[in-house]
Amino acid sequence: MVPVRLTGPRLAVREYHHTEEDVDALHALFGDPEVTRHLPFGPSDREDCADQIELYLEEAMAEERDTYRLAVTRLADAEEPADATPIGQASLTLDGHRAAQLGCVLARACWGRGYAGETVGLLCDFAFGALGLHRLTARVAVDNAASVKVLTGLGFRLEERPRHDAAGDGARSGSFHYALRADRWPGAGVRVPAAG
Template sequence: MVPVRLVGPRLAMREYHHTDGDVDALHALFGDPEVTRHLPFEPCDRESCADQIELYLEEAMAEERDTYRLAVTRLVDAEDPQDATPIGHASLTLGTYRSAHLGYVLGRASWGHGYAGEITGLLCDFAFRTLDLHRLAARVDVDNTASARVLTKLGFRLEGRARQDRFKDGAWSDSYRYALLVDEWPGPTG
């Protein structure tokens, strides 16, 4: 495995560690009903989060890696971001024809600080410049206006609305589909 480490002005992204600290941090995200409100799964218990990190590490070790699930940390939390406690989660899942799907989630204490934009920008730069991808896509719950604003601000274009594509809490919901092409990406500084 070649470990991924992305660094922005305020945030860093790194591989997960199978430690109590990273498991607790992922559980703080995926176990919070408010944080998972727009995600396609119900809140998870701590054991499920530990299993997830084990899966993330297996994916990272794959001979031909097609999934990147990264811990998001603040740069000021530790001298070395490798040791910092995660405040969020970012993912990039490669598809066909040099494409990928990206996603991110932040803990409630980190909402409203512009971190989602920085995460998305770092993922775009990694996808287009390092992985040489051509297209990035993102799915956004129709009620998640904050995430839609983040993507639009970074140049993603709305491609359509998928009707009743998710079933959660006993109800169907719609989502918006956004995409960004490599020649539309201005780079991290815009």
């Protein structure tokens, strides 16, 4: 495994560690009903989060890695970003055709600070640079205006209008599907939109 470590102006994106701190941080994230409101699953308990990190580490060790689920940390939280407590999760799921689905979720206390834009920008740089991908997609719940603003601020374009997708509570919810091609990404630095 070649560990992923991405660094922006305020944030670092790194591999998860199977430590109490990372499990607690993931549980603080995925155990919060307000955070999982726009995700395709409901709140998770701590044991599920520990199992998830184990899965993330197995995915990272795959001979041909196609899934990146990474911890988002603040640079100011530790001398070494690898030791900082996660405040969110960033993900890329490759589809085998030089494309991937992108995801980003942050702890509620971190909303509205531009962290989502910085995180998605780091993922775009990684996807279109090191991974050599051609296209990224993102699915956003129709009532998640903050995520729409982040994506459109970074150049993502709406490709598909609302449709019925599974929501965290088992109900159906509409979602927007956004996409960005590599030739539309500037590739130099991370652009951080105002909201996020």
